[in-house]
Amino acid sequence: MYFDSEEKCEEHLANLRWNDEPKCPSCSKKNVSMLKGKRKQYKCYGCKRKFSVKTGSVFQDSKLPLLKWFVAIYLFTSHKRGISSHQLAKDVKVSQKTAWFMLHRIRVIFEGKNDVKLDGEVQIDETYVGGDMKNMSNAKRAKIHEEKRQTGMEHKAAVLGLMDKDEVIAMPIPKSNKENILPIIDKLVDKKAIVITDGFGAYRAVGKTHARHVIVMHSAGEYVKDGFSTNNIENFWSHFKRTIVGTYFHMSDWHLAAYVDESTYRFNTRDLGEGERFDLTLANSNKTLSWNELVKKGKNRA
Numbered sequence: 001m002y003f004d005s006e007e008k009c010e011e012h013l014a015n016l017r018w019n020d021e022p023k024c025p026s027c028s029k030k031n032v033s034m035l036k037g038k039r040k041q042y043k044c045y046g047c048k049r050k051f052s053v054k055t056g057s058v059f060q061d062s063k064l065p066l067l068k069w070f071v072a073i074y075l076f077t078s079h080k081r082g083i084s085s086h087q088l089a090k091d092v093k094v095s096q097k098t099a100w101f102m103l104h105r106i107r108v109i110f111e112g113k114n115d116v117k118l119d120g121e122v123q124i125d126e127t128y129v130g131g132d133m134k135n136m137s138n139a140k141r142a143k144i145h146e147e148k149r150q151t152g153m154e155h156k157a158a159v160l161g162l163m164d165k166d167e168v169i170a171m172p173i174p175k176s177n178k179e180n181i182l183p184i185i186d187k188l189v190d191k192k193a194i195v196i197t198d199g200f201g202a203y204r205a206v207g208k209t210h211a212r213h214v215i216v217m218h219s220a221g222e223y224v225k226d227g228f229s230t231n232n233i234e235n236f237w238s239h240f241k242r243t244i245v246g247t248y249f250h251m252s253d254w255h256l257a258a259y260v261d262e263s264t265y266r267f268n269t270r271d272l273g274e275g276e277r278f279d280l281t282l283a284n285s286n287k288t289l290s291w292n293e294l295v296k297k298g299k300n301r302a
Contacts, residue, residue, distance in 0.1 A: 009069075076103065120193060
């Protein structure tokens, strides 16, 4: 579909969000009617509220036309490694600050549900995101030493990844230890699954809760054991880090989860065409993020 007007964008978004049956974003009732006027608005006879196709979505309260949003979403979802706010600002002709906010709103759509059960062969691995100590300021290095870090990696943020043959689930964790890792595995991995990990000690107890635990000892130069490996999840990490280094360069710990969700979404929809991924993103755009929420979170985290 070619979008050359705001009306066409609204029609397409309404079709994907509501399947041509307008639904109130406040009470979810379909007993609504369209109001007269220049703006295409509806009224709910359940909660008596007025709403538009943008209400209750990432486009809520945005002064930008849907035409710009559609271009931004298409560019964002079609690039294999994402797009920076500076590049998006040039492409859709907005300020860099506005583009940055647009990208974070779109990332809200990618938030992982983490309510599925991975089964079959499940590869699990952790990675670390962050700069080298030598590139940090003296104050930041001193703070890290004061906190009595022990493994040499805790100045980086830990991210846990789990992957079966169909999809990957990944999320930042406070610290890479069994107290944080094992509950996640217990929740997201079917008990009958074959769990494949490296020799990291935090995984050692997995064999007690799941059907089989295959340990591939990377420290001993072992990369395949009995035909099993962690190559697929490691390939995902490679793609994730190329996205960070090649496109975004730097991110705060607070926003790390959003970038992880972006990479998992991109990976899990890799078999879709660009148009299909664009429509899927619009269909799941019923989430909101205000500027104050985004900025407040960043300040609280700092």
